[in-house]
Amino acid sequence: GAGVSQSPSNKVTEKGKDVELRCDPISGHTALYWYRQRLGQGLEFLIYFQGNSAPDKSGLPSDRFSAERTGESVSTLTIQRTQQEDSAVYLCASSPPSYEQFFGPGTRLTVL
Amino acid sequence: GEDVEQSLFLSVREGDSSVINCTYTDSSSTYLYWYKQEPGAGLQLLTYIFSNMDMKQDQRLTVLLNKKDKHLSLRIADTQTGDSAIYFCAFLVSGNTPLVFGKGTRLSVIA
Numbered sequence: 633g634a635g636v637s638q639s640p641s642n643k644v645t646e647k648g649k650d651v652e653l654r655c656d657p658i659s660g661h662t663a664l665y666w667y668r669q670r671l672g673q674g675l676e677f678l679i680y681f682q683g684n685s686a687p688d689k690s691g692l693p694s695d696r697f698s699a700e701r702t703g704e705s706v707s708t709l710t711i712q713r714t715q716q717e718d719s720a721v722y723l724c725a726s727s728p729p730s731y732e733q734f735f736g737p738g739t740r741l742t743v744l
Numbered sequence: 745g746e747d748v749e750q751s752l753f754l755s756v757r758e759g760d761s762s763v764i765n766c767t768y769t770d771s772s773s774t775y776l777y778w779y780k781q782e783p784g785a786g787l788q789l790l791t792y793i794f795s796n797m798d799m800k801q802d803q804r805l806t807v808l809l810n811k812k813d814k815h816l817s818l819r820i821a822d823t824q825t826g827d828s829a830i831y832f833c834a835f836l837v838s839g840n841t842p843l844v845f846g847k848g849t850r851l852s853v854i855a
Contacts, residue, residue, distance in 0.1 A: 674847040
């Protein structure tokens with residue numbers, strides 16, 4: 633079956649522009665997570681959605697970052713007024729009611 | 745919160761065993777994972793172990809957990825060139841919460 637998909641796979645933008653990154657989770661997965669992976673680093677948690685509960689935004693690095701999720705489907709991560717330090721791979725994962733998270737291929741964001 | 749340490753690089757010869765180590769600080773983790781990341785790809789779950797286990801074997805992979813020393817390791821037997829990748833340990837405290845990741849160990853396999 634289809635796994636987690638993300639688009640675009642690569643995004644190059646200019647400093648100060650807004651970007652939107654999209655994640656399509658596996659159908660039926662109740663939980664959805666966004667992580668950021670900077671070059672040579674592990675994954676940093678950004679935000680997660682669990683069913684209809686309020687999202688846990690505790691990992692968002694600044695108020696320029698926001699995310700939405702429509703029901704238990706698509707999620708969009710928005711970064712406003714991008715900065716060079718936002719350059720990273722943004723990974724999305726989804727999870728059924730279990731302990732396994734399934735990751736998408738990521739979006740590589742480069743801010744010039 | 746959890747603090748996780750991994751060595752950054754490991755180089756082994758094809759056919760040898762690889763051992764990738766991870767140390768952590770928070771003993772409340774319930775599940776401990778190993779993920780593999782190949783260039784340009786997302787993370788692939790290799791294996792995981794429950795915190796009440798000491799060892800888990802899955803084909804060429806062996807996971808060892810030393811709770812006293814807060815040490816987790818992944819042994820890959822008969823390492824192949826296709827095993828070259830970055831390996832991350834990750835920890836989960838309770839279901840459907842974010843994972844805490846180490847920085848990853850880059851495994852290079854020399855033919």
